[in-house]
Amino acid sequence: MIRMLLRVLGHEYGGPVRRTVALMTVTALVEGLSYALLVPVLRALFGSTPGDAWPWLYAFGGAVAGYALLRYVSDRSGFLAGSTLLRGTYHRLGDHLARLPIGWYEGGRLGEVSALASRGVLQAMAVIAHLLAPFISACVTPLTIVVVMSAFNWQMGLAASAAVPIVAGIQMRAGRSMAATDRERHERDHEATGRVIEYLQAQPVLRAGGRTAERFRVLDDSLRDVRRASRRTALSALPGVVGLALAVQTMFTVLLALGTYLALGGNIGAAELLALLVLAARCADPLLSLSDIGGQLRGARYELTRLDEVLRTEPLPKPTDPVQPALHDLEFESVTFRRGGRTVIDGLSLSVPQGQRLAVVGPSGSGKSTLLQLPARFHDVDGGAVRLGGVDIRAIDPDVLMGQFAIVFQDVHLFDGTIEENVRLGRPDADEADVRAAATAARLDEVIERLPGGWSAHVGEGGARLSGGERQRVSIARALLKDAPVVLLDEVTSALDPVNEAAVHEGIERLMAGRTVVMVAHRMRTVRRADRVVFLDGGRIAEEGSHDALLSRGGRYAEFWDVSLTPTASE
């Protein structure tokens, strides 16, 4: 467990953790030894000269004081190590998440990562701060007491030590038999967290579609699964808990019977027997707490395993000898990319000369958005290469590469801050005048004038206080401010009101001017402005050429616009 903890955290934390474990072990030893002093105390008290108990009592008091001091120091060391590790883990996890390909976040990772980053990390780090001391004490203190008992009476010591393998065996068996139910409970737990997040995020869609109750049932089923799994875990823990209690009781009864037999035979004094039984009783509590601590340790181990899995996920490989692209033309050479076992970009080759605009058109699912994500390394290609300025993008430092692109996708993510802060994300060190100029060029100034608070108006979580078109304008302003040489644009598909439509269109035109552009186009008037159009189908280029040439060819592209522009019967 400690080994896994250090692997997850990095071995630079090995020193404090090992020191803490050593301190806790010494504390548990001193605790066991201080109990040992009870034997001479009781022997003297019940013997012919009770006054002889005083020196032993002083020694006992001293040992208990020493134990209390050590306990304070070791608990403090546990808390300090725990909080250092917690900070370290957050940093390590944060750094790692920032280096994972953006595509990794697709497919329901949100719930998983947020559960891991909050509860998971805390639970895993609680091992050092809260679980290690009781666990070490529950193992070391009884063992010390058994050794002490053997020193006073070997028969009693031998009988007590017989309990050691029995208790260890019960613990290991309980751990093994609970592993499956524990894992299931944790998996259900994580799944339910994902469902809750999905349910909350999908509220507008669910309400609009009148599907709230239906989706709630899915969430409710998931929560019911958690309940069932928790019940199964509790039930599977019972044999271990009962077995441990029985073993401890049996050990005590055997010691009592053996002690009585020895006392009746004159092999041990009554006072000594009483003292040894007091020692045996002191073993019971820590031993019984083992089943509870074991359960918590298994929970922490599960979270550590998940943390380990995320930290072992390969980050975006960084080039050892990065190359800086001098030009900004884009080239896809025989690019193949698979998703979920399916080939979604299939041996595609195309090039976009510097300063030219390429429009990508095609039916839904043909791979348009995927194609747009590849130059910015949201995913690495499975075959072929994407080149920027003639350099394979994998040979460019990821930060430098991202600096080359202004990205305007349909899902505009705004942070819960002011409009200004959101625009400034494009270039955090931009001066006031540049930020205002970008906002004006994106016709965001009209929005700002209308909003109470103007530039300082808060956009709400995810930009909820702005309309779709207004959010799009923020995203365009951000991209304009970034002033990157290549624009990757996924044109918004939803219908905007005429004012927003015109503003967004104007902003996009300004953004594209003089830059290399790859855009997924959904409107005829945007495609017309492109230098070249590719029509994608099944991840391959079905047709390519200029808009007019493709239209006059009367092929798939012409048919596509025919169908798109023909009003449906219901309209």
Ligand SMILES: Nc1ncnc2c1ncn2[C@@H]1O[C@H](COP(=O)(O)OP(=O)(O)OP(=O)(O)O)[C@@H](O)[C@H]1O
């Ligand atoms: N996260 C994912 N995991 C697995 N497959 C995916 C994932 N995202 C997309 N796909 C699949 O990849 C293919 C291409 O998807 P993509 O989103 O690029 O198409 P598109 O042409 O942009 O579609 P649309 O116009 O509907 O947005 C589709 O078949 C889709 O099912």
